Amino acid sequence: MAYNTYTYVLFLAAALLFYYLVPKKYRWAELLIASYLYYFISSRQYTLFLLFSTVTVYVAGRQMGKWNERYNTEKKELEKTEKKKLKQKYEQKKKYLLIATVGVNLSILVFRKYFLFVTYNLDRLFEKLGIDIFVPQLNFVLPLGISFYTLQVIGYLIDVNRGTVKPEENFGKFALFTSFFPQMVEGPICRYGQTAEQLYTGHSFDYTKFMFGVQRFAWGLFKKMVIADRINALVNFIYLSYLRYSGVLILVVALAYTIQLYAEFSGCMDMVLGSAECFGIDLPENFDHPFAACTVQEYWRRWHITLGAWFKDYMFYAVSLSKPVKNISKRLKNWKNNSVTRCASTLIALFVVWSFTGIWHGGSFRYLLYGWYYFVLIAAGVLFEPLAVKAAARLNIDREGKAFKVFRRCRTFIFINIGLMIFRAPTISQFLFMFRSIFRDFHPGVLVDGTLLELGLDKMDIIVLAVGILMMVVVGTLQVRGVKIRESIAGWKLPVRWCVYYVLVMSILVFGAYGQGYTAVPFVYAEF
Amino acid sequence: MEQLLNILENLKPGVDFKTATDFVDNGILDSIEIMELADEIMDEFDIELTPVDIVPENFTSLETLYQMIQRKQDED
Numbered sequence: 130m131a132y133n134t135y136t137y138v139l140f141l142a143a144a145l146l147f148y149y150l151v152p153k154k155y156r157w158a159e160l161l162i163a164s165y166l167y168y169f170i171s172s173r174q175y176t177l178f179l180l181f182s183t184v185t186v187y188v189a190g191r192q193m194g195k196w197n198e199r200y201n202t203e204k205k206e207l208e209k210t211e212k213k214k215l216k217q218k219y220e221q222k223k224k225y226l227l228i229a230t231v232g233v234n235l236s237i238l239v240f241r242k243y244f245l246f247v248t249y250n251l252d253r254l255f256e257k258l259g260i261d262i263f264v265p266q267l268n269f270v271l272p273l274g275i276s277f278y279t280l281q282v283i284g285y286l287i288d289v290n291r292g293t294v295k296p297e298e299n300f301g302k303f304a305l306f307t308s309f310f311p312q313m314v315e316g317p318i319c320r321y322g323q324t325a326e327q328l329y330t331g332h333s334f335d336y337t338k339f340m341f342g343v344q345r346f347a348w349g350l351f352k353k354m355v356i357a358d359r360i361n362a363l364v365n366f367i368y369l370s371y372l373r374y375s376g377v378l379i380l381v382v383a384l385a386y387t388i389q390l391y392a393e394f395s396g397c398m399d400m401v402l403g404s405a406e407c408f409g410i411d412l413p414e415n416f417d418h419p420f421a422a423c424t425v426q427e428y429w430r431r432w433h434i435t436l437g438a439w440f441k442d443y444m445f446y447a448v449s450l451s452k453p454v455k456n457i458s459k460r461l462k463n464w465k466n467n468s469v470t471r472c473a474s475t476l477i478a479l480f481v482v483w484s485f486t487g488i489w490h491g492g493s494f495r496y497l498l499y500g501w502y503y504f505v506l507i508a509a510g511v512l513f514e515p516l517a518v519k520a521a522a523r524l525n526i527d528r529e530g531k532a533f534k535v536f537r538r539c540r541t542f543i544f545i546n547i548g549l550m551i552f553r554a555p556t557i558s559q560f561l562f563m564f565r566s567i568f569r570d571f572h573p574g575v576l577v578d579g580t581l582l583e584l585g586l587d588k589m590d591i592i593v594l595a596v597g598i599l600m601m602v603v604v605g606t607l608q609v610r611g612v613k614i615r616e617s618i619a620g621w622k623l624p625v626r627w628c629v630y631y632v633l634v635m636s637i638l639v640f641g642a643y644g645q646g647y648t649a650v651p652f653v654y655a656e657f
Numbered sequence: 658m659e660q661l662l663n664i665l666e667n668l669k670p671g672v673d674f675k676t677a678t679d680f681v682d683n684g685i686l687d688s689i690e691i692m693e694l695a696d697e698i699m700d701e702f703d704i705e706l707t708p709v710d711i712v713p714e715n716f717t718s719l720e721t722l723y724q725m726i727q728r729k730q731d732e733d
Binding site for chain 1: 687688689692693695696699706707708709711712
């Protein structure tokens with residue numbers, strides 16, 4: 130039940146109707162029933178995986194909470210050294226339970242997501258080494274949203290372990306936190322402390338908030354149906370017959386895919402956040418105008434924000450401050466104290482984080498390369514920053530000036546496009562071939578000589594796309610400048626306001642890429 | 658406090674850390690710089706920091722950072 134289907138819209142409408150009909154006290158229960166119904170309709174028997182994660186993490190969280198309470202009671206009458214010992218005892222217990230629970234939940238994800246990748250590559254390796262061993266190659270169906278809800282429950286458990294949140298006592302409420310239907314398929318990856326209370330509170334119907342939700346949902350649908358799904362024809366066309374194309378056309382398809390993925394994923398988030406807003410719930414933002422970023426690091430603080438934040442809080446800090454990494458860093462510093470060894474722990478942690486960020490997207494070497502590509506860029510940024518500052522001073526470049534900002538934005542945008550070429554290409558060799566092709570037969574004339582009309586799009590498609598992308602750019606620019614668009618529309622006179630709604634809905638119905646001549650395009654991130 | 662100020666000024670020259678606030682929320686320090694800072698603090702003050710300590714509340718001002726260091730020294 131994808132977000133851009135009639136069934137989802139009907140399901141959402143029914144869930145909303147019942148939500149506001151039942152007494153406030155039981156509204157969370159209505160959301161829980163709707164969420165599990167949604168999951169069961171979409172995934173049938175795979176609901177058991179979601180239930181398993183929910184039960185194991187709930188039980189572990191409760192146990193950790195009990196140990197926290199016991200420690201707080203027992204420590205009261207103890208001396209400092211005894212208190213420390215007691216703390217260590219409970220910390221150790223919690224650590225083992227955390228490792229076991231995270232291990233079990235991650236194993237399911239890893240097994241189902243990477244089994245084929247591992248066995249296929251093992252098989253190839255054995256073949257090359259001349260070893261005759263049968264390696265079973267099975268491709269498991271991935272339970273819907275498993276990559277997202279697994280991270281969400283692990284985050285919750287780490288927070289309970291760290292003592293930053295209290296464990297949820299009500300199993301039903303915790304089950305709602307792990308399964309809230311608008312967000313559990315593609316995120317955002319929510320933090321318990323940030324979202325849970327909002328889910329459990331029965332919200333009163335607020336017309337303004339409801340309409341904001343509807344608007345946001347419609348805007349997301351516009352981005353998905355009018356821009357992303359339409360441009361998909363061009364992207365698919367060139368990626369499928371990439372051997373025939375070079376130069377400017379490869380640049381066009383690289384840019385087209387960047388637009389497609391942004392329109393699709395951010396559009397999906399608009400639908401998710403819009404759906405939640407209709408219930409009166411504010412989920413965390415997953416996008417913050419990523420193409421306005423001046424550096425690659427900043428880009429990742431603006432693109433898929435909740436995934437980046439998850440890796441930062443639960444992996445980057447933990448790896449950087451871990452004993453083995455500290456020891457390596459100390460040894461390196463003792464051996465040679467320079468700018469590289471001083472950053473050693475950060476660089477090691479960055480490597481681990483970017484390897485996981487890459488492979489999180491799926492079992493493929495190209496995803497690993499995608500992660501390492503960003504590791505290299507960010508590590509280079511860290512290492513060469515002092516040099517860049519010095520060079521700018523020598524060349525009299527104002528690093529805070531407008532011109533330099535524009536240069537940095539363009540540079541980052543180019544890096545992003547290359548990164549997404551790795552992400553989209555089915556294999557690393559195809560990416561390399563396409564990347565090299567950019568510098569072959571570079572004829573800008575193909576943009577105007579009609580070649581573009583032979584790539585899966587007709588004149589009408591190009592006009593619709595141009596208008597759609599322009600609208601997306603204008604809306605984005607206004608938001609970056611601090612204009613609150615929905616609030617502004619709400620201030621307009623009723624007939625004008627409804628004209629805007631009508632135009633938006635009609636443009637989706639008329640210009641949306643669906644029906645005859647178009648293939649339904651599944652949400653990219655729903656497959657992770 | 659002076660020692661801490663030196664570390665911060667070496668890490669991010671040009672920022673007036675005596676008056677600056679909300680190092681994380683105001684984008685004065687990013688996650689990589691925070692780790693570099695944590696590294697320096699652990700070396701200079703001989704304390705152990707854990708991920709639990711890396712929260713925006715401890716990076717609100719020079720004062721809150723110094724209080725965290727003192728707290729950690731007391732714990733050890």
